[in-house]
Amino acid sequence: MIPKNYLEFEKSLELSHVPKEWRDGLKAAWYDAKGNWEASHDLAQDMHNALGSWLHAYLHRKEGDRFNAGYWYGLAKKEYPAISLDEELKVIVEFILRN
DSSP states (O other): OOOSSHHHHHHHTTSSSOOTTSOHHHHHHHHHHTTOHHHHHHHHHTOOSHHHHHHHHHHHHHHTOHHHHHHHHHHHTOOOOOSOHHHHHHHHHHHHHHO
């Protein structure tokens, strides 16, 4: 079942596996929130759209690679964020759930 809001997304983190019916963007966010950067990155880099670039940027920002993150934020047409990583993940998830 696809979460209706961020609170439901947070509750989904209790699951041991990401739901198969979720789209890749939501899966990537879930893997990151579960602490699996590699699985999240693998999905994000295979998404050849603005959302994939945004997720990719966020993940490289989280990794501490500002240069690489900046490149991906540019592809996503996003400014380098001034908010925390946790806040950005919430913004990304809410965007995915709305679209």
